Amino acid sequence: MSRNIDELIRNMTLEEKASLCSGADLWHTKKVDRLEIPDIKLSDGPHGMRTQDDKSDNLGINESLEAVCFPPAALSACSFDRELIREEGKAIGKEAMAFHVSTVLGPAVNMKRSPLCGRNFEYYSEDPYLAGEIASAFVEGVQSEGVGTSVKHFAANNQETYRMSNDSIIDERTLREIYLSAFEKTVKQAKPTTLMCSYNRINGVYASENRWLLNDVLREEWGFDGLVMSDWNAVNDRPLGVHAGLDLEMPSSNGVNDREIVEAVESGKLDEKDLDKTVKRILTAIYRYQDNKRDVELDLDSDHELSRKIAESSMVLLKNEDNILPLSPREKILFVGEFFEKPRFQGGGSSHINSHLIVSAEDAMEGKELSYYYSKGFSSKRDELDEESFEMILSVAENMDKVVVFAGLPESFESEGYDRDHMRLPDSQNDMIDALLSANENVVVVLSNGSPVEMPWNDEVKGVLEGYLGGEASGEAVIKILYGEINPSGKLAETFPMYLEDNPSYLNFGERKETHYNEGVFIGYRYYDKKKMNVLYPFGHGLSYTKFVYSNLNIEKSAKNDRDVLYTISFDVTNSGYVEGSEVAQVYVGDNTGAAVRPEKELKGFEKITLKPQETKKVTIELFERDFEWYNTEIHDWYAKDGSYTIYVGSSSRDIRLEGEIELELKKELPFVVDFNTTIGELRMHEDKFKKAKKLVEAVEKVYGFASDEEDDEKNNKGMLNAMITVTPLRNIYMFGIMEKDAVSKEIEILNEN
Numbered sequence: 001m002s003r004n005i006d007e008l009i010r011n012m013t014l015e016e017k018a019s020l021c022s023g024a025d026l027w028h029t030k031k032v033d034r035l036e037i038p039d040i041k042l043s044d045g046p047h048g049m050r051t052q053d054d055k056s057d058n059l060g061i062n063e064s065l066e067a068v069c070f071p072p073a074a075l076s077a078c079s080f081d082r083e084l085i086r087e088e089g090k091a092i093g094k095e096a097m098a099f100h101v102s103t104v105l106g107p108a109v110n111m112k113r114s115p116l117c118g119r120n121f122e123y124y125s126e127d128p129y130l131a132g133e134i135a136s137a138f139v140e141g142v143q144s145e146g147v148g149t150s151v152k153h154f155a156a157n158n159q160e161t162y163r164m165s166n167d168s169i170i171d172e173r174t175l176r177e178i179y180l181s182a183f184e185k186t187v188k189q190a191k192p193t194t195l196m197c198s199y200n201r202i203n204g205v206y207a208s209e210n211r212w213l214l215n216d217v218l219r220e221e222w223g224f225d226g227l228v229m230s231d232w233n234a235v236n237d238r239p240l241g242v243h244a245g246l247d248l249e250m251p252s253s254n255g256v257n258d259r260e261i262v263e264a265v266e267s268g269k270l271d272e273k274d275l276d277k278t279v280k281r282i283l284t285a286i287y288r289y290q291d292n293k294r295d296v297e298l299d300l301d302s303d304h305e306l307s308r309k310i311a312e313s314s315m316v317l318l319k320n321e322d323n324i325l326p327l328s329p330r331e332k333i334l335f336v337g338e339f340f341e342k343p344r345f346q347g348g349g350s351s352h353i354n355s356h357l358i359v360s361a362e363d364a365m366e367g368k369e370l371s372y373y374y375s376k377g378f379s380s381k382r383d384e385l386d387e388e389s390f391e392m393i394l395s396v397a398e399n400m401d402k403v404v405v406f407a408g409l410p411e412s413f414e415s416e417g418y419d420r421d422h423m424r425l426p427d428s429q430n431d432m433i434d435a436l437l438s439a440n441e442n443v444v445v446v447l448s449n450g451s452p453v454e455m456p457w458n459d460e461v462k463g464v465l466e467g468y469l470g471g472e473a474s475g476e477a478v479i480k481i482l483y484g485e486i487n488p489s490g491k492l493a494e495t496f497p498m499y500l501e502d503n504p505s506y507l508n509f510g511e512r513k514e515t516h517y518n519e520g521v522f523i524g525y526r527y528y529d530k531k532k533m534n535v536l537y538p539f540g541h542g543l544s545y546t547k548f549v550y551s552n553l554n555i556e557k558s559a560k561n562d563r564d565v566l567y568t569i570s571f572d573v574t575n576s577g578y579v580e581g582s583e584v585a586q587v588y589v590g591d592n593t594g595a596a597v598r599p600e601k602e603l604k605g606f607e608k609i610t611l612k613p614q615e616t617k618k619v620t621i622e623l624f625e626r627d628f629e630w631y632n633t634e635i636h637d638w639y640a641k642d643g644s645y646t647i648y649v650g651s652s653s654r655d656i657r658l659e660g661e662i663e664l665e666l667k668k669e670l671p672f673v674v675d676f677n678t679t680i681g682e683l684r685m686h687e688d689k690f691k692k693a694k695k696l697v698e699a700v701e702k703v704y705g706f707a708s709d710e711e712d713d714e715k716n717n718k719g720m721l722n723a724m725i726t727v728t729p730l731r732n733i734y735m736f737g738i739m740e741k742d743a744v745s746k747e748i749e750i751l752n753e754n
């Protein structure tokens, strides 16, 4: 078997090269027997292995090999725990190796633009920094086992409606700051072996043939040197794809697109050198796996334990009035809702795992000497009340200490392939919660859902535990949290708006042809904060059974070192309660310079720490240049204006405990070229030029008959005149005949000289 890839390529026929560029079937690349080139296998992902053998399909319909279902991304992101997610990646990497899989198809880092996206359960966050950090940890974990990853879906794939043809219309700044950012971070930080391009178009061009995206940005700017594969059947024009940098088409296109590659090379439409680059990247992936492969024993039981640990560290205690939780072993509890016995712990579609050991809350209660009663009450599959038991449940509820309702979205409400059309729970569940509230004032709701729901009963219930989709061990994690064996420490990785209509994408989501991202960079908390809106639960929120106190904020300007650390932020966090607990301390940065319309603040650092009662730990977070910057479309680059920035340290985006201000000094100058359309206001922003432009400024003042020495403010209405002057372009000087055009032009030339 030859390992000299360049030599192999030289020995390949055009047809052999083209054949390597698409899959043999749903999950394998093609072999080239003549040259003894082996194939490799790919498998979903992201939160566990969905490895299929012969009866393959890519939508999770046929059973795959038994594997552990870890909590989907919507929940695991709430752990805010890089180390734990690295462990998850490692475990999944090991399972992949045991299944002879070269590449895990994940993580999925698309932004949660709308709570309605059917696939939000597979995505980490509405915040690109958090998604990028968590995805990097996952990639590092998987790849430490010698298995590759495929960061998906690149890019701007934020709805399922017409996902294979929809055009995401996004301005450059928004694309860079929000929709590419998590990919950029993961590529630079964790060096994934592959990326998966998305189905949709971006500003008119399919991701699978978007040279700007796959080559200029991904490879040339970010330095990605791995392979790009298509999402399954995402290819539109294969030769264009090869030219753009799409290496592997998945799955097979039955030879059609291979032939198109051959014809395009023969007709001169496609340069064979482009094809060679593609083939080289595919061969590199194949031989990387060949070099790394080894026999691994599956240990699904220990992976199950890890899955539980992740669920325990991620579930979010949203509300805990009167310390209704934890439940005491002495209390009589009524559990209601079919999710108690039939948990909904993963989402539908290509990530669907044939789970190793599903533990429901009911299973987890087994053998425990606790006083409880369970009644189904409503279906976990449909919007359907269990009429027969309704009255009985209410009379039991009256005699119980507390009632815990297991509510959630039935599987059919959200899935890959379609979006939700509302944000509500089934009516039967809301009705049941209302009825229970009239029978017992101590009601707790446990939620199983992949994405936010409206909670019309939020003010009345005393406790809400957001369990999301918790993976196969979700039942154990929920019971341990409810009874206080585990102290909850998850924080929301997305905002829960009050109503769907509050969401910034509400007016522009789910279109068939073009989806306009009109809200720009104001996605999630960036929007709700800017608009000072009430939300149901804010980004970063999550309660604990203990309390944390923040103190001693210290901001130190670092001597610039080669990693470009600009500031080191440190502060103390103390556990002021009586039980051990973990806190996610969050650092946000806000720009006060007014250089651009920016969010109030953006997450730029976090750390999860575990503290014993009364223990204090110092948290240190480094801030880099990029943490202050926004994407400036004048220079097509990242930029921050020098001046004042606020550092916010908090327990959530709306629970800021410490604040400090810094004076940023990067000395990044924006190019400023004066022309006839430059206004006096713009000149004023550049002090040196403004001084030199005295003649022109005076000429503009004359345009308005501005008498600077006139004392009578009222007659002169200086405020108004000044405003007019500010917005006046230099061309008005000659148009009003104050100076000749040539003379104005000369003055401008002088201003533009350095």
Ligand code: BGC
Pocket (backbone or CB within 6 Å): 044, 045, 058, 059, 105, 152, 231, 232, 350
């Ligand atoms: C999904 C991908 C998945 C692929 C293979 C596609 O439908 O969008 O996320 O990896 O199928 O199952």
